[in-house]
Amino acid sequence: MKDAMAVRLLDALRRFMQLFRREVSQGASLESRVKLAADRVERGMFSEAVRLYDGCLQGPFARDAGTLYSCARAYFFNGETQQAGKILARLEKVQPEYRRDERLLLQARVHDALGETRRALATKASEKERLAA
Numbered sequence: 517m518k519d520a521m522a523v524r525l526l527d528a529l530r531r532f533m534q535l536f537r538r539e540v541s542q543g544a545s546l547e548s549r550v551k552l553a554a555d556r557v558e559r560g561m562f563s564e565a566v567r568l569y570d571g572c573l574q575g576p577f578a579r580d581a582g583t584l585y586s587c588a589r590a591y592f593f594n595g596e597t598q599q600a601g602k603i604l605a606r607l608e609k610v611q612p613e614y615r616r617d618e619r620l621l622l623q624a625r626v627h628d629a630l631g632e633t634r635r636a637l638a639t640k641a642s643e644k645e646r647l648a649a
Contacts, residue, residue: 546572550583553590562594581607581614588622597629 553568569587577583584607591600604623620639627636
């Protein structure tokens with residue numbers, strides 16, 4: 517009896533999420549989608565966050581520094597380190613000073629995850645030198 521109720525509840529939740537996703541993809545504002553994507557990162561739903569952030573990086577918002585950084589984080593946490601690196605490179609071109617410390621730390625983590633240990637160490641060392649100056 518309880519199992520059947522749990523199954524019905526999960527089915528209802530799935531239907532709600534499908535409707536919600538459809539609504540978000542069809543007309544939600546950029547701000548709403550960014551907030552939803554950030555929530556997905558916090559909940560560990562990284563592939564959903566990546567999908568939402570990618571949708572935000574189309575058109576006039578393709579150069580939004582905050583969205584680029586958050587998208588790179590989502591890709592990294594989703595295990596897509598090469599794509600995270602590409603997004604970080606875009607951010608570097610668009611606004612190199614945006615969250616510089618966090619961005620360089622993430623870049624070092626990307627290099628490390630890709631097996632580029634020397635580049636990871638060089639990134640960390642250059643940031644350490646910059647902070648010491």
